[in-house]
Amino acid sequence: ERDGETAQDLEGRHVVVSAGGTREYLDPVRFLGNRSSGLQGYALARAAASRGAKVTLVAANTALADPAGVDVVRVETTAELREAVLGAAAGADAVVMAAAPADFRPLNRSDAKIKKAEDGSAPAIELEQNPDILRELAAERPAGGQVVVGFAAETGDATGSVLDLARAKLARKGCDLLVVNDVSGGAVFGSPDNEAVILESDGSYVEVPHGSKGALAHAIWDRVAACWRAV
Numbered sequence: 001e002r003d004g005e006t007a008q009d010l011e012g013r014h015v016v017v018s019a020g021g022t023r024e025y026l027d028p029v030r031f032l033g034n035r036s037s038g039l040q041g042y043a044l045a046r047a048a049a050s051r052g053a054k055v056t057l058v059a060a061n062t063a064l065a066d067p068a069g070v071d072v073v074r075v076e077t078t079a080e081l082r083e084a085v086l087g088a089a090a091g092a093d094a095v096v097m098a099a100a101p102a103d104f105r106p107l108n109r110s111d112a113k114i115k116k117a118e119d120g121s122a123p124a125i126e127l128e129q130n131p132d133i134l135r136e137l138a139a140e141r142p143a144g145g146q147v148v149v150g151f152a153a154e155t156g157d158a159t160g161s162v163l164d165l166a167r168a169k170l171a172r173k174g175c176d177l178l179v180v181n182d183v184s185g186g187a188v189f190g191s192p193d194n195e196a197v198i199l200e201s202d203g204s205y206v207e208v209p210h211g212s213k214g215a216l217a218h219a220i221w222d223r224v225a226a227c228w229r230a231v
Ligand code: CTP
Pocket: 078, 097, 098, 099, 100, 101, 102, 103, 130, 131, 132, 133, 134, 135, 149, 150, 151, 152, 153
């Protein structure tokens, strides 16, 4: 985190941050999920609050204490995350999608617990795609310079480098900034540290050196504030 007295440079701003990973239920006790801890989203919420912003944190299945001075809305599924984020975004100056929404959900959710068959057979699970919240946010943002930020964890592949893939993703999503983690060297789940590139919609980027998730959070708010100044 920042040392000394933190400038209240986000005062008067309302920001929305999503954090954690969604769960898509098969039945009342079973779900498909992912390993997002929510640490980066919580660091973003804390950093914004410390700089004077009004913060709404939409938390999906995190095991973290509510940050002081932050409005926390708890959700489980991607559908609930979507409702909460779109609702909070209506009057917001920035929305940061640090959450990991499950890309797919079971086509059917059983009201009763699914039982094992006597014959040893296993059920086939049919999936459908979840809506893309970030894309929807970017496409339907209110007039007046709301800044929309996405996250992407990428590994380079035969079709391109991490940066190529990230630039294509930013364009596809239509967001203003994309925070890119290169996870080629192993994932960063639950780690207190992070290292990232903050990509802008004009293709330029800022490299944030390896450091705490709090330090990355402050670097992201610095870029968001620069976007506000540019409108
Ligand atoms: N995201 C979202 N809604 C979804 C999936 C992702 O809002 N249904 C957001 C994430 O919160 C993140 C950004 O989109 O900020 C990028 O997520 P990512 O999983 O990298 O994007 P996808 O479009 O799902 O692409 P991929 O096939 O690489 O998973």
